[in-house]
Amino acid sequence: xxxxxxxxxxxxxxxxxxxxxxxxxxxxxxxxxxxxxxxxxxxxxxxxxxxxxxxxxxxxxxxxxxxxxxxxxxxxxxxxxxxxxxxxxxxxxxxxxxxxxxxxxxxxxxxxxxxxxxxxxxxxxxxxxxxxxxxxxxxxxxxxxxxxxxxxxxxxxxxxxxxxxxxxxxxxxxxxxxxxxxxxxxxxxxxxxxxxxxxxxxxxxxxxxxxxxxxxxxxxxxxxxxxxxxxxxxxxxxxxxxxxxxxxxxxxxxxxxxxxxxxxxxxxxxxxxxxxxxxxxxxxxxxxxxxxxxxxxxxxxxxxxxxxxxxxxxxxxxxxxxxxxxxxxxxxxxxxxxxxxxxxxxxxxxxxxxxxxxxxxxxxxxxxxxxxxxxxxxxxxxxxxxxxxxx
Numbered sequence: 001x002x003x004x005x006x007x008x009x010x011x012x013x014x015x016x017x018x019x020x021x022x023x024x025x026x027x028x029x030x031x032x033x034x035x036x037x038x039x040x041x042x043x044x045x046x047x048x049x050x051x052x053x054x055x056x057x058x059x060x061x062x063x064x065x066x067x068x069x070x071x072x073x074x075x076x077x078x079x080x081x082x083x084x085x086x087x088x089x090x091x092x093x094x095x096x097x098x099x100x101x102x103x104x105x106x107x108x109x110x111x112x113x114x115x116x117x118x119x120x121x122x123x124x125x126x127x128x129x130x131x132x133x134x135x136x137x138x139x140x141x142x143x144x145x146x147x148x149x150x151x152x153x154x155x156x157x158x159x160x161x162x163x164x165x166x167x168x169x170x171x172x173x174x175x176x177x178x179x180x181x182x183x184x185x186x187x188x189x190x191x192x193x194x195x196x197x198x199x200x201x202x203x204x205x206x207x208x209x210x211x212x213x214x215x216x217x218x219x220x221x222x223x224x225x226x227x228x229x230x231x232x233x234x235x236x237x238x239x240x241x242x243x244x245x246x247x248x249x250x251x252x253x254x255x256x257x258x259x260x261x262x263x264x265x266x267x268x269x270x271x272x273x274x275x276x277x278x279x280x281x282x283x284x285x286x287x288x289x290x291x292x293x294x295x296x297x298x299x300x301x302x303x304x305x306x307x308x309x310x311x312x313x314x315x316x317x318x319x320x321x322x323x324x325x326x327x328x329x330x331x332x333x334x335x336x337x338x339x340x341x342x343x344x345x346x347x348x349x350x351x352x353x354x355x356x357x358x359x360x361x362x363x364x365x366x367x368x369x370x371x372x373x374x375x376x377x378x379x380x381x382x383x384x385x386x387x388x389x390x391x
């Protein structure tokens with residue numbers, strides 16, 4: 001039998017949540033105690049987090065991990081699948097070993113801070129509609145556009161859908177659902193309409209990119225820096241012989257992984273401040289024929305060429321463009337590559353110290369490239385792979 005674990009998000013938290021588990025499950029208690037050593041507040045004191053928009057997600061993530069450790073101790077096996085709903089995705093990443101526990105909690109804290117800021121600038125609401133159909137929810141959201149904005153956000157179940165939007169839009173959607181016989185529409189305890197296209201950016205569509213940056217300009221006016229961390233290829237182009245790559249697969253990978261940087265830079269250009277920085281992510285597979293990296297290697301090579309030409313074009317307005325060639329890291333993205341475990345082992349065997357590069361090390365270089373400490377660098381590909389590129 002295979003086991004899958006789905007971590008919950010937020011919205012239904014309550015006072016003293018987890019207190020009974022802390023008293024009865026040693027693994028849960030140990031996890032909460034470990035979290036308390038990382039934080040400057042006590043998870044055991046509900047008043048410290050239950051009404052705090054920045055602390056609440058951290059508490060829920062720690063509790064998710066406590067439950068996970070307690071459950072796996074009882075199961076005595078590793079789950080086959082780890083997934084999460086919204087905030088729960090971070091617990092899934094921590095459980096999968098992609099993020100260390102302490103770093104994961106800090107990342108969730110940063111996420112909460114940014115989301116609270118977004119909520120203050122553009123308040124939103126979310127409700128869960130029960131015993132509905134996707135068509136009915138879509139109609140309710142369309143009806144709400146007359147007075148505000150409302151969008152289907154999460155399809156939790158076939159008949160349970162979360163709607164997000166502004167206050168007027170959500171109220172209009174609730175009224176529409178009520179008049180169509182829906183009896184239960186439950187408000188969620190959130191301050192921002194997550195997972196809605198209030199600012200959407202589909203890089204496959206130039207018009208969508210332009211609209212996204214027009215919205216950003218209206219809200220923020222200027223941009224100090226951009227991280228371009230977008231890549232995609234059809235899974236069929238990431239295995240077997242590269243010579244079998246189809247035109248459709250080639251075009252898709254180039255469009256999403258390489259051309260998107262041009263589209264983003266063009267749309268952002270009027271807002272980029274003097275001294276602004278664009279940073280994108282590439283990989284050693286652009287330079288060497290890495291097994292199964294195939295089409296993505298070709299797309300990354302094109303991306304690196306884009307960096308050089310964009311650096312030339314944006315240089316006169318004192319905007320820098322650079323790329324980080326990161327070593328192979330255990331992420332959700334790498335799992336799309338055929339035999340990705342072999343790729344990770346190969347990369348580790350080629351590092352100068354026998355240890356894989358850490359996400360924190362890659363993040364540190366990204367922070368450096370975005371900062372004023374790197375004003376003399378542009379058009380460069382910086383390897384952060386512990387020497388793999390030397391082989």
